[in-house]
Amino acid sequence: MTRRRRAGIVLAAAAALVAACSSNTAGSGGNATGGTSGTGTAAKVKVAFVYVGPVGDAGWTKKHDDGRKELEAALGDKIQTTFLESVPEGAESEATFERLAREGNKVIFATSFGYMDQMLAVAAKYPDVVFMHATGYKTSANMGTYFGAAEEARYLSGMAAGSATKSNKLGYVAAFPIPEVIRGINAFTLGAQKVNPNVTVDVVWTSTWFNPTTEKEAAQSLLNKGIDVIGQHQDTPGPGEAAEAAGAKWVGYNDDMSRFAPKAWLTAPMWDWGPLYIKTVQDVMAGTWKTGQYYGTMADGLVKLAPVAESVPADVRAAIEDTQKKIISGEFAPFTGPISKQDGSSAYAAGAKATLEELLKMDYFVKGVNGSASGKG
Amino acid sequence: MNLRIRLERRMHQRWWYSLLAPTSAIVAALCVGAVFLAVKGFDPVAVYRALFEASFTSLYGITDSLSVATPLIMTGLAAGIAFRMNLFNIGAEGQLYAGAIAGSWAGIALGKNLPPVLAVTAVLVLSVLGGMLFALPVAAFKAYLGTNEIITSLMLTFVGLYLMRFLIYGSTSFWRDPAVTNFPQGKKIANAAWLPLFGSYRTGWGLVLVVLVAFAVWALVKYTKVGYDMSVVGSSPAAARYAGIPSKRVVLGALLLSGGLGGLAGGVEVASRAHALDPNGLALGLGFSGIVVAALARYHPLGIIVVAVFLGGLRNAGAALQSMPGQRVPAEVSLMLQGAILLFAIGAEIFVRYRLHLVRRPAVTK
DSSP: OHHHHHHHHHHHHHHHHHHHHHHTOOOOOOOSSOSOOSOOOTTSEEEEEEOSSOGGGSSHHHHHHHHHHHHHHHHGGGEEEEEEOSOOOSTTHHHHHHHHHHTTOSEEEEOSGGGHHHHHHHHHHOTTSEEEEETOOOOBTTEEEEEEOHHHHHHHHHHHHHHHOSSSEEEEEEOOSSHHHHHHHHHHHHHHHHHOTTOEEEEEEOSOSSOHHHHHHHHHHHHTTTOOEEEEOSSSSHHHHHHHHHTOEEEOOBSOOGGGSTTTEEEOEEEOOHHHHHHHHHHHHHTOOOOOEEEEOTTTTSEEEOOOOTTSOHHHHHHHHHHHHHHHHTSOOSSBSOEEBTTSOEEEOTTOBOOHHHHHTOOSOBTTEESOTTSOO | OOEEEEEEEOSOOOTTHHHHHHHHHHHHHHHHHHHHHHHTTOOHHHHHHHHHHHHHTSHHHHHHHHHHHHHHHHHHHHHHHHHTTTOOOOOHHHHHHHHHHHHHHHHHHTGGGSOHHHHHHHHHHHHHHHHHHHHHHHHHIIIIIOOOHHHHHHHHHHHHHHHHHIIIIISOOTTBOTTOOSSOOBOOOOGGGSOOBSTTSSOBHHHHHHHHHHHHHHHHHHHSHHHHHHHHHHHOHHHHHHTTOOHHHHHHHHHHHHHHHHHHHHHHHIIIIIOSOOHHHHOSSHHHHHHHHHHHTTTOHHHHHHHHHHHHHHHHHHHHHHTOTTOOOOTHHHHHHHHHHHHHHHHHHHHHHEEEEEEEOOOOOO
């Protein structure tokens, strides 16, 4: 009996430890070097950031933290910033937001969708604190949202991908079947078709934002099918590592990730949150901040394209640069007809442009994408 | 040196051993944690003080700790009731998801047509049934086929996780809110089905409920024939057979009860905090943490309350440590401490049950 009991407890303990690790994906975490400067004179405006992942994720969270650092560099000792990483979404995050408000933060940024209701609840309790929520849709008098048109840069990255394929088969490691991801896949496909009308894009869903192993395996499953260029939506360089090992090409996301897979690297859509963070905090300090839904673009500088690899032919690189100029000037938008849906029906007639509202609700794939936009298979 | 350690079973465990074991485990874990913190360049005393202050010195801190402790009490009871019978249902995590699925169904489908008391009751009852249903394969296979319940309950946890994700992320199910297109989200349960909170604090009637359940479980194991049968079957199946106790039925019932308690944890989470089937917000490892709670409380239902409050505070302080002025302690530290506490608790368990002897071996002739 006792041996069995001990074995049981040890197994249970192992399971509990595994759970404890996996519930807080990816260990890295902060070092002794701080977000808080600690001196805390009364005049400083306190600004807090709540991240869903670790700042060492090399992607989404890292870019937000880069933005925080830009904010610190720009406003210097007028402000004091704090950041919390790997904060689980959902009910438990409410205590975190309230704690930050009670600790005297005047502006609180949260960078993941799953904080929405909790942030809204705390915002109602602290009308003097400005809350800014990335990727959400609920606002109040002191809570605004912010996000941006990554699809513009995804279209350009698709052009690089379309020129790099030899098999005419591209693959896309997709996160969740939601409009943000779907329009990214569509923009990537349209960009690829622009330079190479014969390409198809196979989609595989991971239901993750940050899981290097799962995402790498998903990329591998695409590579095994003879696909030779991989795109992605998650926040890790996992798919790039798989592409590098297979001698394939890769379009990353969020940041210049070329160091993870230098041979596979093509380019990536990137975020630059710094200017928005600086403007928001300046507006709050000046008393001119207003709530609303901010959707930044390439023209605003919120969305960027990482440097395009030398392996992309010079004429394609020139075409990408030219298209980027037209997107910034407003002359061109990625979702301009004629665009057909996956089933062959028409989404946009020649010359028709998708409205922002249509983009935000996009729930279908364009022609050339293989996979289900509702996430099956 | 030909020394070896011999374990001798203690015939009598003094009552204070059961307090000494978890206490020394916690102290030992904190000491190891302090060394780790010091090596990483933190001031352990300052960190522990901040941890304590964040969770236990203000009314907000205490109520937030209690709101984390609430599901831990339930999952602790779920693990404890089975573990004390040597039935290692480590699947409270999955049973919690199943309870949340069933409970949120009740909250959405039935909640709007019922008065508050009945609506909440519907969520809780359905969540218990959901947890039981999910534990049924574990219980039946264990009782009638002797299948290892550790494996089945662990594997079912993943089934539960992916089922919950599928219902929200992978399909347009009944649970998914069709009005939200940005990101797949669970439909909110009716307001009538919410377990009310105390004022503007985040703890409320859910805590009262789980404490009452803890007392009920305590009374069950201490004062009823069912509880007596359970302890006999747990400590000596042969004796139980001899005494004519239907062991298989008792094993089945105990694992179902354990599953039901795990399910209720999900129901309480949905009714008091999540208010929807939220695959991210429910998958916090609360079920697995319940194993730590139960082990540290040595499976005592009332001890589970105390331990859950302590670990709830530890967990609640995780975020606060990151915003400590001057030092940024990674949130993982509080999780690491929890893991260390469990390891030491298991170690201490051996000292409670056994006496250690150093024995000199006779020299081996070659």
